[in-house]
Amino acid sequence: MTTSNNETNQQLTPTQRSKIKRIPKRGNYETQVIYNILDEALICHVGFIANNQPFVIPTAYGRVDDKLYIHGSPASRMLRTLDRGIEVCVTVTLLDGLVLARSAFHHSMNYRSVVIFGTATLVNNTEEKSEALRAFTEHVIPQRWKEVRQPSKQELEGTMVLSLPLTEASAKMRTGNPIDDEADYDLPVWAGVLPLQRVAGKAIADDRLVAGVEVPDYVKNYVRNNGLRERE
Template structure:
């Protein structure tokens, strides 16, 4: 298994037994979501912003307006830190101290590049939309010249990364096991419901197959 080398930058220090540096595992966590949080510094102030992303190989794409302060700050810095987290369960212990959560998280550290080539830029925008709903790019109007020119697309090359994963039950103190207090795990999953069509749609416009497939794969049972 290929792994990212452990450095001072990506080393998981708190709870190192839950650390994972396997590239396939990290990519899997990235591919299971389309929302990341990006850290940057603007005029000396640290800021974290959620934004959509897509992964292609060892890079992720993000986009925003030409005047977006996050995008411009990342370009100025030349490097980026990005995190993705999935909440998989609430771990409810007998004691308040041992309450926790099951999760899968990734921290990425990479170099930033502005995508100027028109074909590459359009492909990146398609990746971002299709990462949200696979195949949906083929169902929508593509950006016109004005929209395209007003959009800044950045590539963040994943130079190194680490994952941290908790997937276990309650870890109470042994002496608390006989207490008459319930303990256990409440699993959590993000689910999709049936698509709600816009009220202004022409009567003959139906929900695209890509959207219906996304709903069926992510629907609550």
């Protein structure tokens, strides 16, 4: 993830598509809330229609300021389709906990999610494409880009990058305890929240790793912390 020094929290104006209609009190249109969720998650799902057939494709992404970047091979059906300028819907979800109620009906989940609408455009500028690839790498694991070999000219030319503006988006979240019917609170059934979190395991070295190369600290201490990583 890359941010500029002048990035400020703004309130997006809800559109007919981005406005939260079911349980609107859970909705949020602040850019910083949306960015934090995007910066913590790793995978987005891209929905689009091609040849009258709906598709939803999971993929990695990166954010630079108010743009979301998606990349891949020019042979990718998704990227070739989006390059035509069709409308897309991109979703990201973080699952924070299972909400166990006293009744089966009121079980739920605590989550943070973002839905983005818009039209993706092809990135042709070499400098912007390189910055997007850096954003992908740093989004997955911060501090990695400055250590690895940079993409060659051939690799850059062989990679398609699409940009999606983060101007029509909304966040939706649920937090807190289960909400039971008043008559059910006296039932002798355990109720509460079972927190869930993503935890990295011990790093496994590649079989062909050069002798003497140690695991970097940023790998050993890897965490996803609500998108509040140190900014560059």
